[in-house]
Amino acid sequence: DTAVSQTPKYLVTQMGNDKSIKCEQNLGHDTMYWYKQDSKKFLKIMFSYNNKELIINETVPNRFSPKSPDKAHLNLHINSLELGDSAVYFCASSQGPGPLYEQYFGPGTRLTVT
Amino acid sequence: AQTVTQSQPEMSVQEAETVTLSCTYDTSESDYYLFWYKQPPSRQMILVIRQEAYKQQNATENRFSVNFQKAAKSFSLKISDSQLGDAAMYFCAYSRGGSQGNLIFGKGTKLSVKP
Numbered sequence: 001d002t003a004v005s006q007t008p009k010y011l012v013t014q015m016g017n018d019k020s021i022k023c024e025q026n027l028g029h030d031t032m033y034w035y036k037q038d039s040k041k042f043l044k045i046m047f048s049y050n051n052k053e054l055i056i057n058e059t060v061p062n063r064f065s066p067k068s069p070d071k072a073h074l075n076l077h078i079n080s081l082e083l084g085d086s087a088v089y090f091c092a093s094s095q096g097p098g099p100l101y102e103q104y105f106g107p108g109t110r111l112t113v114t
Numbered sequence: 115a116q117t118v119t120q121s122q123p124e125m126s127v128q129e130a131e132t133v134t135l136s137c138t139y140d141t142s143e144s145d146y147y148l149f150w151y152k153q154p155p156s157r158q159m160i161l162v163i164r165q166e167a168y169k170q171q172n173a174t175e176n177r178f179s180v181n182f183q184k185a186a187k188s189f190s191l192k193i194s195d196s197q198l199g200d201a202a203m204y205f206c207a208y209s210r211g212g213s214q215g216n217l218i219f220g221k222g223t224k225l226s227v228k229p
Binding site for chain 2: 105
């Protein structure tokens, strides 16, 4: 059983399109995250949700909108895709917010914008 | 602002030998946590070890141990008896304490293990 799963694993699309990445966790965790890893492997948090409420929102363009329909899911929707959005996007979850709780990462979604 | 610096973009170690990966951080917080994550070629991020700043004792997990020098703001990872499966990107990360604390990562060190 995969603890944190993401779909799709690979996504190739053209500039200007709108796309979504889905994330699901079956660990019963309350907190979920989205991270972006750029081409130089630099990993940075984008959003964090706790019990379906947004608690961390780093400086991310408005074109990125997370949605949490329930505690087990955190989807990432991206409007008007740009070349610079090409990256690997990781979803993660933890029992609660903050560093006391270990974060479990999904396998990542490699987004390529052409 | 908190920052995490990994000064070694790449490191190499012979199988069964010991290697140390460096990490320094900058913070004015007193309550914080430090982490080492491993990212193998499969891309999966895996927590290797965690250190609470208030604990003086260095954390250890089997072959992995840290040297936490709080005054120097240094947090190095020592891998003993290196194995081929240890080959990966290693990321040092910082988080301030509290529910708003989020992980701030260094740029990573790529570790190669030679047979």
